[in-house]
Amino acid sequence: xxxxxxxxxxxxxxxxxxxxxxxxxxxxxxxxxxxxxxxxxxxxxxxxxxxxxxxxxxxxxxxxxxxxxxxxxxxxxxxxxxxxxxxxxxxxxxxxxxxxxxxxxxxxxxxxxxxxxxxxxxxxxxxxxxxxxxxxxxx
Numbered sequence: 001x002x003x004x005x006x007x008x009x010x011x012x013x014x015x016x017x018x019x020x021x022x023x024x025x026x027x028x029x030x031x032x033x034x035x036x037x038x039x040x041x042x043x044x045x046x047x048x049x050x051x052x053x054x055x056x057x058x059x060x061x062x063x064x065x066x067x068x069x070x071x072x073x074x075x076x077x078x079x080x081x082x083x084x085x086x087x088x089x090x091x092x093x094x095x096x097x098x099x100x101x102x103x104x105x106x107x108x109x110x111x112x113x114x115x116x117x118x119x120x121x122x123x124x125x126x127x128x129x130x131x132x133x134x135x136x137x138x139x
Contacts, residue, residue, distance in 0.1 A: 013041040016115040018108075020053050021079055021092075023122040024069050026130035027137040029091045031120075032066065041113045046076055047104035053121055075124040076101040082116040092120050094131060 011017065018039045024030040034053060044052075050073075057063040057070045078099035080086050093099065101111055101119070113119075 011115040013109055013114065014043075015039075016041050016113070016117070018049075018113065019116070019118040020049070021118060021120045022053065022057065022063075022066055022070075022073065023091060023120055023126075024066055026091055026122070026126055027135060029136060031091055032063070034063075039108070041109040042107060044108050045105055046101045046108065046111070049108065049119075050074075050076065050104070050121065069123070072123045073121050075122055075127065077120050077122070077127075078111070078113075079118040079120045081112065082114055092122065092127065092130075094134070 016039045018036045018041075020034045020036060022032050022034055024032075034056060036052070039049075054070050054073070057066050063070075077093065078096070078101070079093050099111075108117075
């Protein structure tokens with residue numbers, strides 16, 4: 001049996017796992033996770049991450065329903081940090097407005113990313129509308 005701790009700190013920031021929560025609709029709570037297993041947080045910028053996700057949505061088969069809206073996704077916001085408190089909102093972290101990743105040229109590590117950070121990718125206008133009236137709709 002190994003004595004190494006099984007935590008998110010066992011992977012370096014140059015080989016982190018990042019989960020991107022691609023949000024299609026806030027009111028309908030339509031979200032799908034994309035796991036990126038080998039991300040160099042010291043080299044990848046916010047803009048790079050957006051382009052990788054857009055590209056993967058267009059290429060991967062399970063993302064067909066998201067292809068029509070992926071071009072409209074323009075904002076990243078940290079959803080959770082590893083070993084930190086989690087939000088009660090299942091779609092997006094409505095708190096911590098300072099977790100918005102507004103500078104596309106900044107490296108992910110500069111925004112405090114670590115291994116197992118989760119980030120939401122969404123349309124900013126849709127987010128602002130949902131924040132003003134957080135009503136969920138059921139089909």
